[in-house]
Amino acid sequence: MRAARGDRCTARYAPAPALDELVWQDLCHVLREPARITHELARAQMGEWLPQALQARRQTLRDVLAQRARQQARLLDVYLAEVIERAECERKRQEVTQTQRGLTQQLRQLDAQAQQHVNVAAFAQGIEALGQRLHATRDNLTFAQRRQLVE
Numbered sequence: 001m002r003a004a005r006g007d008r009c010t011a012r013y014a015p016a017p018a019l020d021e022l023v024w025q026d027l028c029h030v031l032r033e034p035a036r037i038t039h040e041l042a043r044a045q046m047g048e049w050l051p052q053a054l055q056a057r058r059q060t061l062r063d064v065l066a067q068r069a070r071q072q073a074r075l076l077d078v079y080l081a082e083v084i085e086r087a088e089c090e091r092k093r094q095e096v097t098q099t100q101r102g103l104t105q106q107l108r109q110l111d112a113q114a115q116q117h118v119n120v121a122a123f124a125q126g127i128e129a130l131g132q133r134l135h136a137t138r139d140n141l142t143f144a145q146r147r148q149l150v151e
Helices: 016-032 034-045 052-080 086-117 121-140 143-150
Strands: none
Touching: 016 034, 016 121, 016 143, 034 121, 052 086
């Protein structure tokens, strides 16, 4: 749009070779310290990298399941105090149990979804080996080889 109006681009000039070198140096630094990658991958395995919406939904389901468990206990207390009849207690207990099963199924689905986000354990095992293999040849790689590694 600016070119059509004759305006000059206001973006700062960023020389690509300097950026390429900066990215390459950063990658080399990471490959020299595979413990850093392993640490971050462990965080990912614990769910710290999950999208906030997914984390919030999982926590909400866990909270509701805990609430249903407390509801089951209260229902038993009410029955034992002879406030409600056995048939009514059984009906309500089945309702709560059915709700718990549905919530548990939803939680399993979210956990499976979360596992897809953080399924990186196999990747973590090869990081150190990759760093060691590249150590000797890292400085002699062509631009295309470096780019492939960065990607």
